[in-house]
Amino acid sequence: MVPAGYYKKYVILEELDPGFGIQGAPEGFARFEGNRNGITLSLQIRRLREGTAPYTVILIYEKNNEIGVLRAGNLDVSHMNGIFRRNLDYEAIRSLGMAPENIRYILIAAEHRDRIFLPMIGICGKAGAWDESIRQRLLRKEPVRVEKHEKEFLLNGESEKSAVEAPVRDPDYDGKNKIDALSLERKLKETFEKTEPFLNPRHDYVWYKINDLAKLSNILFACNMKIPLFANPKILVGLFKYRHLIAGIYRSDRNRMNYFVLGIPAKDDADGKPFEKICRWVGVSNPEYGDMSGYWLVYINLANGEFVS
Structure with a gap:
């Protein structure tokens, strides 16, 4: 015993x-x-x-x-x-x-x-499963907290409103680490095909179809965005199974802030989240991609590089 x-x-x-x-x-x-x-x-x-x-x-x-x-x-x-x-x-x-x-x-x-x-x-x-927000906690950069009534403004299956998020000042975030948002938009436009993945187009979103993860990863790195795409198996599974991801820029009419948005296709919202606690499900209907019924979306504030939780 x-x-x-x-x-x-x-x-x-x-x-x-x-x-x-x-x-x-x-x-x-x-x-x-x-x-x-x-x-x-x-x-x-x-x-x-x-x-x-x-x-x-x-x-x-x-x-x-x-x-x-x-x-x-x-x-x-x-x-x-x-x-x-x-x-x-x-x-x-x-x-x-x-x-x-x-x-x-x-x-x-x-x-x-x-x-x-x-x-x-x-x-x-x-x-x-791995929670990517832990990485920010280790850097002593707390993920942005968005209250329930504010989350309703983010893109989802029922809302047509815009995101609300108060800007967060990070004492370790200086000019040399700043995301090059203009270069990011330009490189996405030059490299990938523009698309409209959702039934109700939004004027505040611009979307691109991503079929080459290495190119996207190189663009993000060149623009000083640190997202470990290849380290996340659910991103790789989504790309392999449905032959694409989506990525784009969201411009908030409400708070005049811009966000990079990454969308990972999945069978349904029971299919595991690629980023625990910091992504949201948006359903779509597109027979081109078989049993795919939506995307897991993750938002990153281009002003400070923080995930929106």
Whole structure:
């Protein structure tokens, strides 16, 4: 019989942001071992590229309906292998408001001043899927909160009104990081075919049909927009299955702000969200794309680069 407080739990680590593997995608696992004194977290990873700065092991957990972040330490990488081990005593865990059963993600992060890459993540239990808004939380850029009555102005199946969002000032957001909105619009127009995916055209939206994800990714990167398109499997599945995505510019008549909008086709709104909590479903009817019945839309404010939640 295992004594109270003793347990072992394994979590598979998988690639999220590409480009950090050698001879294939990195792979590995994390192991939690509980005893009467606390928890031991161990990681073993292989095929991980050595960086110019050490990788950080981060635990994301829930506390009182909020997100907690614990930077557990640096991951040692040598000859493509990463090893990590740390003991967390229960007193320290309680002081953070963290319970083992409420840990949502284990992250391997490459952190920079204004950017963060996540070569690998482990999804724990009830988390279910990766939540991209966590990346902003790690950068201490809280996602914009849009109240329920304001969300009604965003494009959906029943509303014809415009988006409302108060501008957010980010102290780390300066001129060199600013999105080049004019260049983005020009490059989209020059590269992709203009389309109208919805039955009721809107004068405040301009849409383009995207059939080459690499071209879109290069355009976004050149215009200083950091969206890890290739790291999101649901975007790739939507493109592969329905042979296109949609992307466009939304100009709000209400608050004079502009947004980049990405649309990922899906069978229905039960088909998993590509960006948890920050995308909305809009239904369409187009027999050209088989069983597709709509798009998951995600909005990004071109003034500050923030996702609209």
